[in-house]
Amino acid sequence: MKKVLSRLFKTSKFLLLLIAVLVLQRVNVISLNDKLTNENLNKTLDLTAMAMKLNEINLADKYYPLDTFTGDLTGYAADCPLCTGYLACTGSYVGNGTTSYFDQDYGNVVILASSNNLPCGSIVTFDASYVSSQKVIGIVLDRGVLGTDLDLLVPSQSYATNNIGRHKLTYDVLRFGWERNN
Helix, strand or coil: CHHHHHHHHHHHHHHHHHHHHHHHHHHHCCCCCCCEEECCCCEEECHHHHHHHHHHHHHHCCCCCCEEEEEEEEEECCCCCCCCCECCCCCCECCCCCCEEEECCCEEEEEEECCCCCCCCCEEEECCCCCCCCCEEEEEEECCCCCCCEEEECCCHHHHHHHHCEEEEEEEEEECCCCCCC
């Protein structure tokens, strides 16, 4: 009788252990269609949809910085000694005093010269109180500087020397070049 009770006890322990394992496995299995529920707010939380929405917001925001660089900002004019008055990226003549450009996406922006590090049509933004009391948005339409430096097109060489000079600058890139359909 003792043997039978002992065997029955061992079998029941095994069955209880097996049932416990099956219950725990069921608790840990979540199907792909299941959603997490926050009982405190009584709302369903779909983490995948939230992540996709956040990604859409960042990609849709034209003022979301794609990269940040540091360099020197200087000024130049179309009448500088080595300048022709024509922009390298567009061939447009700016010897008539033009210092801004109308961009489809960003509106009226200042014209900048950069190295080949930034493709033509790149949009950058920076704070420089000696240029403007507001955030400056510019477009790369010219070449002639090195590395990550920028040159701001201004009305005259004397204005560039007296008002811009040379300053360290950190700037954000909002767009790398024009899109292919422009």
